[in-house]
Amino acid sequence: MSDFNYIIDTFFALFAMTLIIVMVPGFAMLEAGLVRTKNVSAVLTVNTLIYAIASMGFLLIGYTVAFGSWDNDNMSKWAAFLFQMAFVGKVINIMSGGVSERVKVIPLMLFTVIVSTLLYPIVVNISWGADFLKGTFLDLHMYDLAGSTVIHSTGGWALLAAIMIIGPRRNRYTKDGKINVIPASNIPLVVLGAFLLWIGWFGFNGGSVGSISSKESADTVALTILNTNTAGLAGALVVAVLGYLRYKKFDITMILNGALGGLVAITAGPDLYDIYTPIIIGIVGGALVELMVPIFDKFRLDDPVGALSVHLVNGIWGTLAVGIFASNGDDITLWGQIKGIIVIGLFAFISSYIILSIINKLMPLRATDEEQLEGLDYSECGIEAYPEFKKSI
Numbered sequence: 001m002s003d004f005n006y007i008i009d010t011f012f013a014l015f016a017m018t019l020i021i022v023m024v025p026g027f028a029m030l031e032a033g034l035v036r037t038k039n040v041s042a043v044l045t046v047n048t049l050i051y052a053i054a055s056m057g058f059l060l061i062g063y064t065v066a067f068g069s070w071d072n073d074n075m076s077k078w079a080a081f082l083f084q085m086a087f088v089g090k091v092i093n094i095m096s097g098g099v100s101e102r103v104k105v106i107p108l109m110l111f112t113v114i115v116s117t118l119l120y121p122i123v124v125n126i127s128w129g130a131d132f133l134k135g136t137f138l139d140l141h142m143y144d145l146a147g148s149t150v151i152h153s154t155g156g157w158a159l160l161a162a163i164m165i166i167g168p169r170r171n172r173y174t175k176d177g178k179i180n181v182i183p184a185s186n187i188p189l190v191v192l193g194a195f196l197l198w199i200g201w202f203g204f205n206g207g208s209v210g211s212i213s214s215k216e217s218a219d220t221v222a223l224t225i226l227n228t229n230t231a232g233l234a235g236a237l238v239v240a241v242l243g244y245l246r247y248k249k250f251d252i253t254m255i256l257n258g259a260l261g262g263l264v265a266i267t268a269g270p271d272l273y274d275i276y277t278p279i280i281i282g283i284v285g286g287a288l289v290e291l292m293v294p295i296f297d298k299f300r301l302d303d304p305v306g307a308l309s310v311h312l313v314n315g316i317w318g319t320l321a322v323g324i325f326a327s328n329g330d331d332i333t334l335w336g337q338i339k340g341i342i343v344i345g346l347f348a349f350i351s352s353y354i355i356l357s358i359i360n361k362l363m364p365l366r367a368t369d370e371e372q373l374e375g376l377d378y379s380e381c382g383i384e385a386y387p388e389f390k391k392s393i
Helices: 002-021 023-034 037-067 077-098 105-127 148-166 187-209 215-247 252-266 277-298 307-325 334-362 369-374 376-381
Strands: none
Touching: 002 023, 002 077, 002 187, 023 037, 023 077, 023 187, 037 077, 037 105, 037 376, 077 105, 077 148, 077 187, 077 307, 105 148, 105 334, 148 252, 148 307, 148 334, 187 215, 187 252, 215 252, 215 277, 252 277, 252 307, 277 307, 307 334, 369 376
16 A cells, blocks of 8 residues: 555656646746747747756755755655756746846856755755754744745745846836836737646645645645635636726736736645635735736836736735634744745845846846847847847837
8 A cells, every 4th residue: 555655646746747847838938928029039048948957956956955865755756856846947937037128048047057056945945845944043934835935935036136136128117207118029928828827836736735645635635726726716806806997907917917926825825724715815916916016116126027026925925824824823823934934035035136246247137228129039049039020129
């Protein structure tokens, strides 16, 4: 029977890992649809290289830093590694999407190496892994099943540091404080990308339960996936309603970001709630996206894909929600959740800011105004995604 459990849980981890990898084209298509046509090849190149470089860095160095050992008694250690490896690139995908249309490929890939081998593995170590802070004042007692803070907020803090260093896209903001709207170039790609991410989230959260080989664990996996989907639905619906009430229009890009916000928010504890609580969590998550996107613009934090609102803000909200709705006075407390947010947030932001500043001194992160005008497809890749289209300025 133990061999059967081992085999089933190994297969489950490999299947969940495959669903998570579906999020690679999800991020790529979402970003390709939201940027201008002259920058699409650059976005696709960045997403492809992030997957390759981050996965290799985690294989060679990062996994051992995070967990200390490859040993695993519950499933094949190779399957356990592959499942964790699938997460790594998502941290950098969050950051890369938010600096699209003005970030150069090589310095971003150098940052990817450092994130996959050191920065992200340290975050995993103190939360899910070997825990070198155990027994110290900074020892975290944060419940974060699949990474509202560990993955999404970590990527969001890195993005905030990057935007502060790189600055906005050319002509995004005027000197008198006005915002120049830069519309999405391909709405069908945005929809495709968002739904690939949504599907991938079932492996992201469901797989994080860790086992499906008993009746109890199978029920937990099913509840986790149900609650994950519910929060996404609620996030989409609340943004659709709020957007229509404000503008008498339905903005599909915002509706999808509302869904993603709900999915990020539920990621910390989908296994802990009844089937109704995720509706509340998703509603708040979607509302936060609707609220925060224009606020970040007011602070001239140029984020073409809304990643700060979706991943950073809702990563924080989702982690807090566990303390609010699932606190048990023992293993899970609101203070434990807050402490985890603060410790990981400070580490992720400060380390990212320092690393990116050093890289920026060695080789500029930001493309020149001339390169942005021409399009990064031409200057960075030499291959234009839509060569028959006349370039926009």
